[in-house]
Amino acid sequence: MQVKRIKRFISGVLLLDKPHGISSNGALQQVKRLYQAAKAGHTGNLDPIATGLLPVCLGEATKFSQYLLDANKTYQARMKLGQTTTTGDSEGEVLEQKPVNVHLAEIEKLLPRFTGNLSQVPPMYSALKHQGKALYTYARAGIDIERPPRNITIYSLGIDEFSGDELVITVSCSKGTYIRVLSEDIGNALGCGAHLIELRRTEIGEFKIADALTILQLEAMSLEERDAQLLSADCLIHKLPPVHLDADSAFYFQQGQAVWQAKQVHKGQVRVYDTERNFLGLAEIDSDGKVAPKRVVVRSAVV
CATH class of the missing domain: 3.30.2350.10 (Pseudouridine synthase)
Known part of the structure; x- marks a missing residue:
């Protein structure tokens, strides 16, 4: 049994x-x-x-x-130049193959075009939803869905390695960035095409x-x-300013009630603690100085 x-x-x-x-x-x-x-x-x-x-x-x-x-994210990506695939990565079937006649200096000159505020069309092979179903389910059925472009930001883009037909880059970017699409766009700009063969996320926020x-x-x-x-x-909201409540206020806060705390200097969202520095949750301080709970944690379960 x-x-x-x-x-x-x-x-x-x-x-x-x-x-x-x-x-x-x-x-x-x-x-x-x-x-x-x-x-x-x-x-x-x-x-x-x-x-x-x-x-x-x-x-x-x-x-x-x-x-x-x-949060912003950082990735190290390995691209194979000279081949495009159905999925934009190594899991797809090869669509087209071209010779690679690219020099490092050419890549270095090109990459600044892919930094800053950009517009990116999400790939069909993604988990984005259309009418309640993930786009990849349509892609597997051979159906192409029109996807509106999304605004993204590439904060930095550097070359780690270049050898023959493989290029390794480190990308620091905003949420919603598809590194597969970035790899394809870089390959297209180089005139030989490319797809992603390895991807490793190295940072999220801090x-x-x-x-x-x-x-x-x-x-x-x-x-x-x-x-x-x-x-x-x-740790997930450590950038928000902290507010410490006395014992009575902490009790009512944990019951989901807004509490008033004298001499509050913060406005907007804050992380809330009791006098023993136990984390109580997320709150928003209004113009009247009331600490209104937005997300309250159950103390017995919190590490």
């Missing part, structure tokens, strides 16, 4: 180094199983061929995941891949050791 595991009501943020070959949701489910967590979510999808930083939110931390979804753990590392740990790897849920 199989024993059913009891789910744990645990919260925090794990910086995961997602392996190659599985979806972000697949990686999420493995982390959720290892922590025996009742609730989990990730902050920014990575394709199965991609590796790298995937923050996983457990429990109450999921309430603040949007802040990382909106979180870095050097601080992430692999699934294999987590599997080798005890449950207590895994728990010790979790970051506090408030």
Whole structure:
């Protein structure tokens, strides 16, 4: 008889180094199983061929995941020049092949055209929804859906390596940027075409891949050791100013009630703590100085 595991009501943020070959949701489910967590979510999808930083939110931390979804990101991408594919990456079928007669100086001169504020058309092979279905389901059926261009920003774009028909670049960009599309656009501008063969996310906001753990590392740990790897849920909103409430105000705040706190200098969104520096949630201070709860955490579950 199989024993059913009891789910744990645990919260925090794990910086995961997602392996190659599985979806972000697949990686999420493995982390959720290892922590025996009742609730989990990730902050920014990575394709199965991609590796790298995937923050996983457990429990109450999921309430603040949007802040990382909106954060800037950094990737290292390896492109194969001279070939285009149906998906824009190595998982697709080759559409066209051209000779590569490109020099490093030519690439260096070209790349500044792909920095700054740009307009990018999302790829058909993506999880974006159209009438309730992901675009890739239409693409697999041979149906092309018109996609409006989206405004993105490439903050920096540098060459790490260039050898023959392979180009490695590091890209710092805004949310919503498709590195597959960027690779295709660079290949088209060079006149030979290109597709993405490797992608690794190295930064999200201020979180870095050097601080992430692999699934294999987590599997080798005890449950207590895994728990010790979790970051506090408030790390997701650490850029917001802090507000500390007295015991009475903290009680009513946790009941979902707006409270008034004397001598408040902040306006707008803040992160809220009690007198013992326990994280209570996200609030917004109005013009009257009231601290109105927007996201309240359950204290017993917060790391």
